[in-house]
Amino acid sequence: MSKAAELAALIANVNKGSSLANKNFIINGNMTVAQRATSFSFAHDGTISSYTTDRFAGQIWQNTDELDGTFAQVADAPSGTGLTHSLKWTTGTAETAVASDESLWVEQKIEAQNVRELCYGTADAKPVTLSFWVKSSITGTFNSSLYQADGNRVITNTYSISSANTWEYKTLTFAGDTSGTINDDTGEGLRPYWNIFAGDDYTTTDRTSWGSYSSATWAYGHTQNAHATTSGATFFLTGVQLEVGEKATEFEHESFETTLRKCQRYYEKSYDHDTALAAVTDTGTLYGPGATGNLTTGLLGTTQTYTTSKRASATLVIYDPAGNSGKCLRDNFGVASSANQAIATAYGGTKGFLVYSSGTYNAQTIVYHFTADAEL
Amino acid sequence: MNITSAQHQKFMDEDTGILKVTIDGIEMQVPKDPANRHYAEIMKQVKEGTLTIKDAD
Numbered sequence: 001m002s003k004a005a006e007l008a009a010l011i012a013n014v015n016k017g018s019s020l021a022n023k024n025f026i027i028n029g030n031m032t033v034a035q036r037a038t039s040f041s042f043a044h045d046g047t048i049s050s051y052t053t054d055r056f057a058g059q060i061w062q063n064t065d066e067l068d069g070t071f072a073q074v075a076d077a078p079s080g081t082g083l084t085h086s087l088k089w090t091t092g093t094a095e096t097a098v099a100s101d102e103s104l105w106v107e108q109k110i111e112a113q114n115v116r117e118l119c120y121g122t123a124d125a126k127p128v129t130l131s132f133w134v135k136s137s138i139t140g141t142f143n144s145s146l147y148q149a150d151g152n153r154v155i156t157n158t159y160s161i162s163s164a165n166t167w168e169y170k171t172l173t174f175a176g177d178t179s180g181t182i183n184d185d186t187g188e189g190l191r192p193y194w195n196i197f198a199g200d201d202y203t204t205t206d207r208t209s210w211g212s213y214s215s216a217t218w219a220y221g222h223t224q225n226a227h228a229t230t231s232g233a234t235f236f237l238t239g240v241q242l243e244v245g246e247k248a249t250e251f252e253h254e255s256f257e258t259t260l261r262k263c264q265r266y267y268e269k270s271y272d273h274d275t276a277l278a279a280v281t282d283t284g285t286l287y288g289p290g291a292t293g294n295l296t297t298g299l300l301g302t303t304q305t306y307t308t309s310k311r312a313s314a315t316l317v318i319y320d321p322a323g324n325s326g327k328c329l330r331d332n333f334g335v336a337s338s339a340n341q342a343i344a345t346a347y348g349g350t351k352g353f354l355v356y357s358s359g360t361y362n363a364q365t366i367v368y369h370f371t372a373d374a375e376l
Numbered sequence: 377m378n379i380t381s382a383q384h385q386k387f388m389d390e391d392t393g394i395l396k397v398t399i400d401g402i403e404m405q406v407p408k409d410p411a412n413r414h415y416a417e418i419m420k421q422v423k424e425g426t427l428t429i430k431d432a433d
Contacts, residue, residue, distance in 0.1 A: 047400075049377070186411060313407035315414045326396075326403025344385055345405040346392035353405075356387065375413060 006250055013245025017117065017126045024252045025110050025128075026192070027055045027262045029240035031085040034073040035269050037276060043068035051375060052106075053087050054263035061103045067228060068092040071106075077238050078133045078167035082253055086133070086238035089196055094231040102228065103198040103219060106237060109376035111311060112150065112182050112189030118244070120148070125176025130192055131248035134159075135167045135236040140224025143195040143203075146174055147213065149188040151181035154213040156206075158221035167236075171248035177210040186311045188376045192242055196235050197225040264308035269371045277371060278323040285321050285329075288355070290365030292333050300330065300366045301356030310350040314372035318343045318355060321367060328355075330363035343368060350374075377417050382406075383430040395429060 033054040048060040052071040077083035145156040157172040198219035207217035288302035328343040341359035421427035
């Protein structure tokens with residue numbers, strides 16, 4: 001896009017209510033933050049729903065017979081954009097055929113209070129434009145749409161991938177929903193999603209204008225299902241931006257730290273970013289208070305504060321430095337220690353929690369890692 | 377989300393507001409917050425009669 005065209009698009013969007021900064025409702029649209037892992041195995045008889053790169057989830061729906069595959073964060077992105085990573089689906093075992101009730105998609109659930117400015121349910125409801133880069137080993141017509149949870153409404157759109165294994169830039173504009181509902185709360189407000197394949201049950205009812213959700217509206221217009229039936233088929237996504245207005249503007253880059261902090265409202269770990277969950281490591285381990293000589297076989301505990309306040313009270317997993325979940329290490333400073341000791345938490349809120357061990361090993365303190373999940 | 381056990385927890389004889397839950401083979405501490413997606417799924421399964429929350433030890 002030329003500078004003049006970019007400026008014109010920005011002005012057009014500002015006139016529709018957009019901002020010049022913080023314009024992207026999507027978090028981690030450049031796929032750089034991947035706290036959970038960098039590869040995620042999906043299978044018809046195993047994991048069918050999971051977060052992948054932070055804030056993005058993959059969903060197999062729902063009765064696939066043979067399908068398995070992998071979502072992964074990869075260092076592959078369109079050149080000249082400043083993007084460095086993408087989220088990649090690779091089909092492993094393929095379906096022999098796509099049944100009518102089978103589908104696979106990627107989604108991001110946006111917190112409701114963050115999209116209240118769209119004024120849904122009023123005459124002032126604002127349009128939004130979704131832009132993204134996509135690369136696929138299979139060309140064809142794909143569905144990408146918006147789901148509105150509070151109103152249980154949907155609006156669908158499609159785009160065409162014309163060249164295999166080539167990065168292509170797509171923009172889709174969606175009208176404001178004058179009859180919609182987005183609550184002023186921390187629940188789900190708006191959900192952009194990208195269908196990779198979708199059986200006939202999900203493609204038959206036209207919902208190219210906002211209306212009530214039914215399964216038949218979910219992927220209206222989607223026609224390409226070969227990712228389900230082609231082992232080794234790939235689908236890449238990055239540079240995702242959802243902004244107010246009818247024009248797509250250049251992807252809003254931000255520092256890794258800024259993106260990470262945004263992600264941590266929904267998921268946080270005590271491990272270093274590039275360290276796997278349950279890794280055997282002392283790096284970054286957290287210690288409760290303790291003092292040499294104050295040994296006890298009884299209760300040891302501390303309060304743990306999050307780096308970022310959570311959307312809701314978080315689900316916690318506590319690990320000892322040996323990688324055992326639901327356990328801690330009880331430590332007698334510089335003398336001895338014992339991993340795999342009992343651990344529990346209490347009074348968890350959006351800012352932190354109490355963690356304690358009632359294990360029997362004679363120690364002065366507890367040592368642990370944690371993950372905190374407050375995703376939508 | 378394969379939930380195989382759930383149990384109330386007490387600390388100093390008070391309910392901690394946390395369930396100890398095993399999900400996909402991993403022991404998790406799930407707050408009794410309807411906005412928490414794991415708690416919402418637990419309560420859905422309890423309502424459907426496929427999961428029972430044990431009393432605290």
